[in-house]
Amino acid sequence: MEKTDAELVIASLEGAPYAFEQIVQRYQRLVFNIIYHQLGRPQEVEDVAQEVFLKVFNSLGRFDRRRPLKAWIAKITVNQCRDVLRKRRSSRVEAFSNFTEDEERRIRSLHDVSAGTAAMTEAESRACLKLLDQLVRRLSHKDRTAFLLREVEGFGYDEVSKALGSSEVAARIRVSRTRKRLLAALSQVLSSGETLKT
Amino acid sequence: MNRKHIRFEDLEPTEAPDEEHLKSCGRCRRELRAFRLLRFHLEQLPRVEPPAHFARTVARLAEERRVVPFALFLERAARQLAPGLIALMGAVSVLLYQLSQPVDPNLNPLESLPEEASLEYTVDSLRLSSEGGWIIDESN
Numbered sequence: 553m554e555k556t557d558a559e560l561v562i563a564s565l566e567g568a569p570y571a572f573e574q575i576v577q578r579y580q581r582l583v584f585n586i587i588y589h590q591l592g593r594p595q596e597v598e599d600v601a602q603e604v605f606l607k608v609f610n611s612l613g614r615f616d617r618r619r620p621l622k623a624w625i626a627k628i629t630v631n632q633c634r635d636v637l638r639k640r641r642s643s644r645v646e647a648f649s650n651f652t653e654d655e656e657r658r659i660r661s662l663h664d665v666s667a668g669t670a671a672m673t674e675a676e677s678r679a680c681l682k683l684l685d686q687l688v689r690r691l692s693h694k695d696r697t698a699f700l701l702r703e704v705e706g707f708g709y710d711e712v713s714k715a716l717g718s719s720e721v722a723a724r725i726r727v728s729r730t731r732k733r734l735l736a737a738l739s740q741v742l743s744s745g746e747t748l749k750t
Numbered sequence: 751m752n753r754k755h756i757r758f759e760d761l762e763p764t765e766a767p768d769e770e771h772l773k774s775c776g777r778c779r780r781e782l783r784a785f786r787l788l789r790f791h792l793e794q795l796p797r798v799e800p801p802a803h804f805a806r807t808v809a810r811l812a813e814e815r816r817v818v819p820f821a822l823f824l825e826r827a828a829r830q831l832a833p834g835l836i837a838l839m840g841a842v843s844v845l846l847y848q849l850s851q852p853v854d855p856n857l858n859p860l861e862s863l864p865e866e867a868s869l870e871y872t873v874d875s876l877r878l879s880s881e882g883g884w885i886i887d888e889s890n
Contacts, residue, residue: 567816573809580800588798597798602808609812684791703763703792731788732759738784 557621565612572612576605579622582705583629589700590633592689600636604629623714626707630697630715637693687737691730694718698726699734758785 555563555574563571580601587600607628615624688696694716701707701715702723713723756767756778767785772778877887 570809572812573805576805576808580804581797584798584800589795594798598801598804601800601804602811605808606812606815610815684788685795704795728759734788735758735781735784738787739781 558617561612561615561617561621564609572609575608575621579625580605582622583625585705586626586629586697586700587633589688589704590630590693590696591636592685596636600632601629604632607632620711620714623707623711626701626705626711626715627717634693687734691733695726695730698723699730702727756781758782761785763789 557575557578560571560575560578564575583601583604584597587597587604588594591597591600604625608625611628615621688700691699698712698716701712702709707715709720709723709727712727713720716723716726718726754771755775756771758767758778758781761767767778767782772782875886876884878884
């Protein structure tokens with residue numbers, strides 16, 4: 553039978569072989585993708601993930617086993633990403649509605665082909681993904697984290713709040729506010745595209 | 751008809767927007783396009799896969815580093831005990847030095863004995879007992 557997270561933590565603290573490896577195996581995808589969506593540099597992901605798991609290992613003794621391990625590991629990952637961004641000094645928040653001309657042109661072209669939910673070509677889809685990626689990166693660290701944990705990793709609001717170290721209400725507000733900003737920005741560009749066409 | 755606009759920011763992925771309202775509200779229909787576009791692309795955001803060796807490598811590295819806190823503990827303990835150890839080693843050195851010194855040749859070990867307890871007296875008084883031990887013969 554598969555061991556629970558709490559059992560694996562205890563076994564790891566007692567020095568049982570492979571216990572920590574199982575913990576890493578269980579959460580490595582989550583950690584890799586949080587890092588990737590926070591930092592955006594695939595070449596950095598493995599090194600940062602390694603630092604995250606070493607911190608997890610060294611802090612296992614302080615982990616409250618009544619709480620979910622997933623949210624605790626996510627919190628350590630988020631904090632590690634914040635430290636990396638601080639060192640990079642590139643976590644500044646830009647005005648969300650200030651699209652460049654190129655971005656606006658790409659969104660409009662994507663809208664032209666996707667209006668009426670028509671299927672997009674692979675190249676167009678890739679371009680749109682890249683653009684959305686850029687938009688998400690302009691969010692503040694906490695808004696981006698809350699939004700991605702909820703929308704991409706499928707966290708519940710309670711898990712988002714634990715990963716952020718905030719209340720559940722604050723987590724809900726962050727996710728809702730971020731959705732609103734993204735939707736407003738997309739709607740604005742889509743509308744301007746319609747105006748140009750008519 | 752419900753004239754209240756749909757709050758797309760509060761719609762969860764599993765929730766469906768109010769179709770009746772959408773039929774008569776151009777603004778919400780426009781927002782619905784943005785909403786669908788956002789959902790579609792969030793579902794397709796690129797994901798990265800950890801390399802096959804990652805879990806084993808990081809677990810091994812963690813195990814290697816588990817030793818570090820104990821080594822640090824030893825180092826700190828040694829630092830704290832160092833003054834005491836140095837003092838103890840000094841005392842032992844002094845003691846060993848004193849023990850290694852030759853005995854004063856002028857010192858007479860029989861000086862403290864009573865005058866009548868001369869070596870000759872004692873030896874002359876010794877007799878072999880029937881049990882095989884030595885006894886002092888007081889008759890002399």
